[in-house]
Amino acid sequence: MNKNENEKFIITVNSKSPSKDIIAFTKLVSERKKRIEKASSKPITSDPINELARTLHPERLFLIISEIRDETKTTKTFKLVADPASTTKQLAYFRPGQYLSLKVEVNGVIITRPYSIASSPNEALKGFYEITIKKEEHGFLTHHIWDNWKVGTKIISSGPEGFFFYDPLRDSKQIVGIAGGSGITPFRSIAKSIIDNTIDAKLTILYGSSDQKDIIYFNEFKNIESQNPEKIKVVYILSCEEISLEGCELGFITADIIEKYSTVSNSSFFICGPQVMYNFVEKELQRFNLPKKQIRREAFGEIKDIINYPDFPQDLAEKSFELEVIMGNVTKKIPSLATESVLVALERANLTPPSKCRSGECGFCRSHLISGNIYVSPISDWRRSADKKYNFFHPCSSYPISNLKIDVPRHVI
Amino acid sequence: MLNTNQKVEESYDVVVIGAGNGGLTATTDLARQGIKVLLIEQHNLPGGFATSFVRGRFEFETSLHELNSWGPDDNKGGVRNLLEGKYGLEIEFIPIPEAYRLIITQKGEEIDITLPFGIENFVSAIEKAVPGSREGLNNFFQIAEECNAAFDYIGKMKGKPDQSVLFKEFTNFLRTAAYSASEVQLALDIPQKAIDIMSAYWCYLGLPLNRINFTIFAMMLNSYFSRGAYIPRKRSNEFTSALDLRIRELGGKILYNTRVEKILVKDGKVKGIETSKGDKINTNHVIANISPTLVYNNLIYPKSEVPEIAYKDVNARIHGLSAFVVYLGLNASPEELGFNEYSYFIMETANTGKIYESWSKLKAPLGQATVCLNVANPECSPPGTSILYITTLFRPEVWYEVKQEDYVEIKNKIATELIDQFERATNIKINDHIEEIEVATPITFARYTRTYNGVIYGYELESWDSLLPRFMMMNEDNYINGLEFCGGFWRNAHGYSSSLASGNLAAMLTLAKLMKRDD
Numbered sequence: 001m002n003k004n005e006n007e008k009f010i011i012t013v014n015s016k017s018p019s020k021d022i023i024a025f026t027k028l029v030s031e032r033k034k035r036i037e038k039a040s041s042k043p044i045t046s047d048p049i050n051e052l053a054r055t056l057h058p059e060r061l062f063l064i065i066s067e068i069r070d071e072t073k074t075t076k077t078f079k080l081v082a083d084p085a086s087t088t089k090q091l092a093y094f095r096p097g098q099y100l101s102l103k104v105e106v107n108g109v110i111i112t113r114p115y116s117i118a119s120s121p122n123e124a125l126k127g128f129y130e131i132t133i134k135k136e137e138h139g140f141l142t143h144h145i146w147d148n149w150k151v152g153t154k155i156i157s158s159g160p161e162g163f164f165f166y167d168p169l170r171d172s173k174q175i176v177g178i179a180g181g182s183g184i185t186p187f188r189s190i191a192k193s194i195i196d197n198t199i200d201a202k203l204t205i206l207y208g209s210s211d212q213k214d215i216i217y218f219n220e221f222k223n224i225e226s227q228n229p230e231k232i233k234v235v236y237i238l239s240c241e242e243i244s245l246e247g248c249e250l251g252f253i254t255a256d257i258i259e260k261y262s263t264v265s266n267s268s269f270f271i272c273g274p275q276v277m278y279n280f281v282e283k284e285l286q287r288f289n290l291p292k293k294q295i296r297r298e299a300f301g302e303i304k305d306i307i308n309y310p311d312f313p314q315d316l317a318e319k320s321f322e323l324e325v326i327m328g329n330v331t332k333k334i335p336s337l338a339t340e341s342v343l344v345a346l347e348r349a350n351l352t353p354p355s356k357c358r359s360g361e362c363g364f365c366r367s368h369l370i371s372g373n374i375y376v377s378p379i380s381d382w383r384r385s386a387d388k389k390y391n392f393f394h395p396c397s398s399y400p401i402s403n404l405k406i407d408v409p410r411h412v413i
Numbered sequence: 414m415l416n417t418n419q420k421v422e423e424s425y426d427v428v429v430i431g432a433g434n435g436g437l438t439a440t441t442d443l444a445r446q447g448i449k450v451l452l453i454e455q456h457n458l459p460g461g462f463a464t465s466f467v468r469g470r471f472e473f474e475t476s477l478h479e480l481n482s483w484g485p486d487d488n489k490g491g492v493r494n495l496l497e498g499k500y501g502l503e504i505e506f507i508p509i510p511e512a513y514r515l516i517i518t519q520k521g522e523e524i525d526i527t528l529p530f531g532i533e534n535f536v537s538a539i540e541k542a543v544p545g546s547r548e549g550l551n552n553f554f555q556i557a558e559e560c561n562a563a564f565d566y567i568g569k570m571k572g573k574p575d576q577s578v579l580f581k582e583f584t585n586f587l588r589t590a591a592y593s594a595s596e597v598q599l600a601l602d603i604p605q606k607a608i609d610i611m612s613a614y615w616c617y618l619g620l621p622l623n624r625i626n627f628t629i630f631a632m633m634l635n636s637y638f639s640r641g642a643y644i645p646r647k648r649s650n651e652f653t654s655a656l657d658l659r660i661r662e663l664g665g666k667i668l669y670n671t672r673v674e675k676i677l678v679k680d681g682k683v684k685g686i687e688t689s690k691g692d693k694i695n696t697n698h699v700i701a702n703i704s705p706t707l708v709y710n711n712l713i714y715p716k717s718e719v720p721e722i723a724y725k726d727v728n729a730r731i732h733g734l735s736a737f738v739v740y741l742g743l744n745a746s747p748e749e750l751g752f753n754e755y756s757y758f759i760m761e762t763a764n765t766g767k768i769y770e771s772w773s774k775l776k777a778p779l780g781q782a783t784v785c786l787n788v789a790n791p792e793c794s795p796p797g798t799s800i801l802y803i804t805t806l807f808r809p810e811v812w813y814e815v816k817q818e819d820y821v822e823i824k825n826k827i828a829t830e831l832i833d834q835f836e837r838a839t840n841i842k843i844n845d846h847i848e849e850i851e852v853a854t855p856i857t858f859a860r861y862t863r864t865y866n867g868v869i870y871g872y873e874l875e876s877w878d879s880l881l882p883r884f885m886m887m888n889e890d891n892y893i894n895g896l897e898f899c900g901g902f903w904r905n906a907h908g909y910s911s912s913l914a915s916g917n918l919a920a921m922l923t924l925a926k927l928m929k930r931d932d
Binding site: 008009010011012013015021022024025027028029031032033035036037038039040041042043044045047048049050052053054055056057092093095121122125163167168169170291292293327328329330351354363364366368382383384385386387389390392407409410411412 | 419421466472556591592669709855866
C-alpha cells in the first residue's frame with residue numbers, strides 16, 4: 001500500500017465499541033473451531049437429489065421380456081419389465097417420444113440400438129415399457145432378435161434418452177406427427193399420453209406405409225381415435241398401387257396431403273421414419289416456409305448410404321483404413337471401412353465403445369482424434385464448436401478417410 | 414462387465430478425482446512437473462459445470478455467466494495468468510460490454526439502471542442515481558483493494574501471517590473481516606438505494622448481504638469492476654477441453670466414464686483407489702475435486718479410517734445452493750427482440766434476505782440473473798437467432814419431495830413463471846420465439862456431476878467459514894494423510910476463478926509432499 005497512513009481512511013464497523021472490530025477478527029478461527037467441535041459426528045447417509053437424478057436418469061436398466069405380441073408379419077412388440085433379479089427396482093419415467101438404447105450381444109459382439117418407447121410414461125410407473133421392432137431384411141440384429149428373444153430374455157438398456165418430445169413451452173398445442181413405417185412408435189406413446197392427460201395437446205398423425213398389411217397398431221389407433229375424436233386423428237398414406245383401405249391416401253406424404261389434414265401455420269411437426277422419408281418430407285415442407293421451431297425430427301440413426309452424400313470423398317468409397325485405438329490400458333490396431341462409421345469398426349473389434357443415439361446427437365461416444373482425417377456429414381454433425389477446434393469427435397457419425405489414431409473412453413456394458 | 418483388458422492396474426504418483434475446473438488445473442500442474450498423474454472423471458466430458466451442450470442449432474453454455482479474473486491485456490487476472498501465462502493455452506476470451514442492468518420491480522422501490530465496468534465509472538453512475546454515495550463507495554473499494562493485498566500476503570505466508578504485519582498494514586481488512594457485507598456497507602454510510610444498486614452480484618455468492626462475509630463480497634466486486642468480465646468465445650468447453658489436451662500432451666492420463674468408488678486408506682494414509690470399472694490403482698496421493706461431504710461419507714474405505722472430526726467438519730458447514738436454469742434458443746436476433754444488455758439482474762424485491770427465502774419454495778423465486786449471450790458474442794448462434802439463459806437458485810431441500818412423474822411439470826411451471834418474470838420486467842417478448850428450450854434443475858446438476866444434493870455453490874460463506882478462517886486453518890483441515898481437495902467446496906470457495914485457482918494450490922501442496930518424501 002503506497003498510501004500515506006495519515007490520509008488513510010480507517011473504518012469502524014462497531015461504532016459503540018470500535019475495539020470489538022479487531023476482537024471479532026481474532027475470534028474468527030476459534031469460532032470456526034468451536035462450531036466444528038460442537039457439530040454432529042453422524043455420517044450423512046442420504047442424498048435425495050442424486051437419488052431422484054438416478055431414478056429419472058438411470059445409467060442402465062436391467063429388463064426382462066414379459067410378453068411378445070405380433071403387430072404385423074414383420075413387426076413385434078416387446079413388453080419389458082424390471083428384471084426382479086437385478087438392481088433395477090423401478091422404471092424411469094420419461095417424456096413421450098424418448099428412446100431406450102438397448103445393448104445386445106450378437107455373435108459375441110456387443111452393439112447398441114436406440115428404440116423409441118412405444119408405451120406411455122404412466123405405463124412405466126405401472127412397471128413396463130413397450131418397444132416395437134421391425135424385422136429388417138438385411139439387419140443382422142433384428143434377425144438375431146427374431147431368433148433369440150423369448151419371454152424371459154434379459155435385456156440391458158440405457159435410461160430413457162433423446163430430445164424428440166413435445167414441450168409445452170416451445171410447441172404448438174396442435175401436433176402433426178409425420179411417421180413412416182416403424183417411425184410410428186413414438187407417436188403411440190405421445191397419443192397415449194394425450195388421452196391420459198399427461199400432454200395437453202391434439203395430435204394428427206400422417207402415417208406412411210407401403211401397404212395396408214404393414215400398418216402397425218392399426219386396430220389400436222382405430223379404438224383410440226373413436227374414443228377421442230377431438231384429440232387424436234390418424235391418416236394413412238399408402239404407397240401401394242391401389243387403395244386397399246377406406247379413407248386412406250395413396251402415394252407419399254406430400255405438401256398437399258399435409259395441407260389437407262392440418263392447419264400448417266399453427267402446428268408443430270414431428271417427423272419420425274426412415275432416412276428417405278425425412279429427405280422427402282422436409283422438401284415438401286419447404287413449400288410452407290415454416291420457422292425451424294415448428295419442425296422437429298427424430299434422429300434417424302446411422303447414415304447407411306454415406307457414399308450418396310455429395311461431399312463425401314467418392315474416390316475413397318472402396319477404401320479400408322487402419323484405426324489405432326487407445327481405450328484405457330489397451331492400444332489396438334483394427335480395420336475399418338470408409339463407408340462405415342468409426343463406431344461400427346470399434347464394435348466389430350469388440351472394444352465395447354460407449355454409444356447411445358448412433359446419430360451424432362447425444363455425444364455419449366465423444367472421443368479424441370489424435371491423428372488422421374474423418375468425414376462428418378453436416379446433417380449429423382452435433383459437435384460442440386470447441387470440440388471441432390480440438391479434434392474431439394463423435395464416432396457414431398464419423399467415417400474414416402485416412403488411417404486414424406483415436407482415444408476412446410471406456411464403457412461398461 | 415467391462416472388457417477386462419481395458420482395466421487400469423498400475424501405480425500413479427497422484428490420482429486426481431473429478432475433471433472439474435479444479436481437477437483440471439491440479440492435473441495440468443502436476444503433469445507439467447513430470448509427475449505421473451491420473452485424472453478420473455465419471456462423466457464423459459471435462460469441466461464439471463464448466464462445459465456446453467448442443468440442442469438443434471444452438472450450443473449452450475452450461476453455467477458460466479462471466480469470469481471476473483480474466484482481464485484485459487494491461488490488467489490480467491489470476492485465471493488468465495494461469496491458463497494463458499502458465500499453461501500457454503490459446504483461448505479467445507471476449508469482454509462483456511457492460512456490468513449489468515439491474516431491474517428491481519418492487520412497488521415504490523423501482524430501479525432500472527445499467528451500470529458500466531471500471532470502478533470510477535461505476536461509482537459515478539451510482540452517484541448520479543443516488544447523490545451522496547460517492548465517498549462511501551470509494552471507501553468500499555479502497556478496503557476491497559486492501560483485502561486483496563492482505564490475501565496475497567496471507568497466501569505468501571502459507572496461512573501463517575505475522576500478526577503485527579496484519580495489524581500495521583491491513584487495518585481495514587482486519588476491522589471488517591468478521592462482518593457481513595451489509596454491516597460494513599452501513600458503517601460506510603452508503604445510502605440504502607446505492608447499496609441495492611451496487612450489490613447485484615451478491616447472488617453469485619449465494620448468500621444475502623446480511624449473511625455473506627464482507628471480505629469475499631468486496632473482493633468479488635473489486636475484481637469485476639477493476640478488470641471487467643469476460644467469456645470464452647467457444648463456451649467453457651473451449652478452455653476445459655484445452656486443459657484436457659494439455660494434460661495428455663504433458664503425459665498425464667485421463668479416464669472418462671469412470672467413477673471412483675473407494676479411496677483406500679490405511680493407518681490414516683491414502684493407499685490407492687478403486688473405480689466402477691474395476692480399476693485398482695496404487696497411489697499415496699489423491700486430490701479430490703469433490704466435496705469433503707462426499708469424500709468422507711461415501712468414498713473413504715474402510716469407513717473406520719474416517720476420523721470423527723471429518724464428519725464434524727462436514728456437518729458444521731452449511732451446504733449451499735443449487736441452480737435452476739432455463740436455456741433458450743430464440744429464433745430472432747437480439748436486435749429484433751430488443752436485447753441491448755448482456756446481463757440482467759431482475760429482482761422483485763431489493764431485500765436480498767427475502768430473495769434467499771424465496772429459494773426455499775417450490776415456485777419461481779423472487780430473483781433471476783439472465784444473460785443474452787449474443788450481446789457479448791454475436792457469432793454464438795446463427796444469424797437471426799439468439800441465446801438466452803435465465804438462472805435462479807434453489808435450496809436443494811425444496812426438491813426432496815418431488816416425484817419422478819411430477820418432475821417435468823414442476824420444472825416447466827417454474828420455467829414459465831421465470832420467462833414471464835423476465836418479459837414483465839424488460840418488456841422483451843420471448844415466449845413466441847422459443848425454438849429450443851432446456852430446463853436444468855438441481856436434479857440435472859446432480860445427474861451430470863453427481864455433486865452432493867445437486868449443490869453448485871459449495872459451503873456457505875458466512876464470516877466464520879469464509880476465506881480467511883479457512884486459510885488460517887489450512888494446516889489443520891486435512892484429516893487423512895495424502896488427501897488434498899480442490900473445487901467449489903474447498904477453501905477458495907465456489908466459482909470458476911476460485912475453483913481453477915484451488916486446483917493450482919492443491920497441486921502445489923501435493924508436490925511439496927512428494928518432494929518431502931523424496932528427501
